[in-house]
Structure formats: C-alpha cells, structure tokens
Amino acid sequence: MSGFKKAIDDLRNFDIADLTDFDSVGVWPAPVKFVLTLLVIGGCLSAGYFLHVKNLREDLLRQQAEETNLRQSFEQKAFLAANLDEYRAQTVEMEAAFSDLLRQLPSETEVPGLVDDVTDTGLGSGLEFANIELSDEVTQEIYIELPIEIEVTGSYHDFATFVSGVASLPRIVTLHDFEIVRQDNVFLNMNITAKTYRYREEENELTTL
Numbered sequence: 001m002s003g004f005k006k007a008i009d010d011l012r013n014f015d016i017a018d019l020t021d022f023d024s025v026g027v028w029p030a031p032v033k034f035v036l037t038l039l040v041i042g043g044c045l046s047a048g049y050f051l052h053v054k055n056l057r058e059d060l061l062r063q064q065a066e067e068t069n070l071r072q073s074f075e076q077k078a079f080l081a082a083n084l085d086e087y088r089a090q091t092v093e094m095e096a097a098f099s100d101l102l103r104q105l106p107s108e109t110e111v112p113g114l115v116d117d118v119t120d121t122g123l124g125s126g127l128e129f130a131n132i133e134l135s136d137e138v139t140q141e142i143y144i145e146l147p148i149e150i151e152v153t154g155s156y157h158d159f160a161t162f163v164s165g166v167a168s169l170p171r172i173v174t175l176h177d178f179e180i181v182r183q184d185n186v187f188l189n190m191n192i193t194a195k196t197y198r199y200r201e202e203e204n205e206l207t208t209l
Contacts, residue, residue, distance in 0.1 A: 114171050125161035127154040148194040153187050
C-alpha cells in the first residue's frame with residue numbers, strides 16, 4: 001500500500017506544466033510515464049494503421065481501375081469476335097464498292113477520250129461548242145481533280161439534256177460553276193466547269209507500303 005500511496009502522492013505533487021520540460025522526464029511520476037508511454041505507443045500504432053489502410057485503399061482503387069479496363073477490353077474483343085464474320089463481309093463489300101468506284105475514274109490515258117465523250121454528249125443534246133479545254137490538275141489527298149472548262153450555246157432544254165447525258169456517262173463527271181447568259185430571244189450562252197477525277201494510285205501505293 002505504501003507504494004501505491006507514494007504514487008498517489010507523486011501525482012498530487014506533479015505539476016502539469018512539467019510535461020513540456022522533457023529534460024525532467026526522469027523525475028516524472030511512474031503513472032505519468034506509463035500513461036505517456038501508452039499515448040506514444042497508441043499514436044504510433046494509429047499512424048501505422050492509418051498508413052497501412054491508406055495503402056490498402058490505394059491498391060484496391062488501382063486494382064478496381066485495372067479490372068474496369070480489362071473488362072472493357074474484354075468486352076470490346078468479345079464484341080469483335082462475335083461480329084467478326086459480319087465485319088469481314090462488310091470489309092469485302094467496301095472493297096468491292098471502292099473497286100467499282102475506281103473503275104469509274106478515268107486513267108490518265110483515258111482523259112482525252114472522256115473529253116470526246118463530253119463533246120459528243122453536248123452535240124447530241126443540240127448544243128454548239130464555243131470552247132472546251134482541260135485546265136490544270138488539282139491534287140487532293142487521295143485523288144486528282146481534272147477540270148474541263150466548257151462554253152456552249154443552246155436552249156434551256158438543250159442544257160438539261162446535256163446535264164442528264166453527262167450524268168449517264170460511264171466515267172464519273174460532275175458539273176460546277178454554272179454561268180448562263182441570254183444571247184438572244186432563243187439561245188443562251190453557258191459557261192460550266194466539268195470535273196472528272198483520277199485516283200492517285202502511285203502515291204497511295206507508296207503510302208501503304
């Protein structure tokens with residue numbers, strides 16, 4: 001009992017202000033040292049536990065994100081696998097359509113013949129040609145434009161027949177920049193740019209190598 005009483009007396013005589021004086025730790029009462037030790041150990045354990053839980057949480061979040069990415073990747077691959085036959089069929093159709101389109105584009109050696117076709121179409125429509133000539137090529141990303149400047153004289157009906165005839169040509173020809181001026185009470189003068197297109201075969205083949 002004397003030891004317990006001594007500890008009580010020490011606590012009664014202990015000045016709380018001494019807690020800030022760590023040089024006097026050696027003379028602190030045993031109960032104070034014990035409580036302080038518990039607080040320090042508890043603080044260390046709490047900090048360690050907090051850091052451990054924090055790391056576990058970060059690992060969990062990272063693994064959840066990886067799982068989400070893997071699931072999305074799997075779903076995309078599963079979708080592609082399930083629709084592979086359809087995708088291949090669509091690819092074949094697109095390649096066939098592209099080949100058909102290329103066949104409608106004149107080669108460089110066919111351009112003079114195309115000009116003759118446009119001229120014959122105009123004459124067959126009743127138009128009179130004042131001028132028809134090739135302009136400079138215009139290079140685009142995958143094709144080359146071949147403008148043909150045309151000046152003709154005729155009636156509205158002749159023009160409509162000509163436009164319809166050009167649209168029916170086996171090669172792709174588009175008409176642009178219509179300019180129509182009345183020449184007299186019957187005939188009109190029309191300036192128009194016809195464009196055909198040539199595939200940049202050599203350049204695109206080099207790109208795909």
